[in-house]
Amino acid sequence: MIELSGITKTYARSAVKAVDGLSVTVRNGEIFGFLGPNGAGKTTTIKVITGVLRADEGQVRVDGVDMSADPLKAKRRIGYVTDNPELFARLKAAEYLNFVADVYGVDTATRQERVSRYSGLFNIKDVLNASIGSFSHGMKQKLLVTASLVHDPDNWVLDEPMVGLDPKAAFALKEIMRERVAAGKTVFFSTHVMEVAERLCDRLAIINKGKIVFTGTFAELKVLQGADGSLESLFLELVADGEEGKE
Helix, strand or coil, rough: EEEEEEEECCCCCCCCEEEEEEEEEECCCCCCEEECCCCCCHHHHHHHHHHCCCCCCCEEEEEHHHHHHHHHHHHHCCCEEEECCCCCCCEEEHHHHHHHHHHCCCCHHHHHHHHHHHHHHHCHHHCCCHHHHCHHHHHHHHHHHHHHCCCCCEEEEEEECCCCCCCHHHHHHHHHHHHHCCCCEEEEEEEECHHHHHHHHEEEEEEEEEEEEECCCCCCCCHCCCCCCCHHHHHHHHHHHCCCCCC
């Protein structure tokens, strides 16, 4: 479970709040979509959730663990896929995966089983001995997703995970999402692909100009908007009158 309470974040060079009083609870056993226009505050929020950034105000709790009070314990409960897969170019992919497994204290047999499974699903198993610097953007994304699952996190946080993935890999990613929530784990992901969010998400939140403008199910969004359109059309209606801020 991920709980955000009154999260506010302002960057030093800007007087505009990238995230403004944001409160959201992501429950165990659900795929939670995080939607918003460019610059709405999605990536900032995700960086606060994962402890990459510290909020100016508010509290982040991961499975009841306060991110500010005990950041290492909270971070151990998260698997994080960033929106920019810039990794250690000089390392071999296998070396990077072993490094991540070492950080999380994953034993040899377990890491080998998980690396074999996920690298196979994403079709990078045969290139694990190659340097990361030789990988395409899509291959780096697959490696990052594999690394994020090595420690079997209870909370999987993904920022635009579909970008750069081929159709087969995107399908595998969605299947893993469903598999994890079926096991009672949490998936939180941002996306611009409305069709994916509509098909996958149990609940979703829409953020605009740093503020949450909707939280709930797709059915609840339809009732709120008094319409029966697609998620894309309802989303555009909801954020139509808002100017894009800075993320």
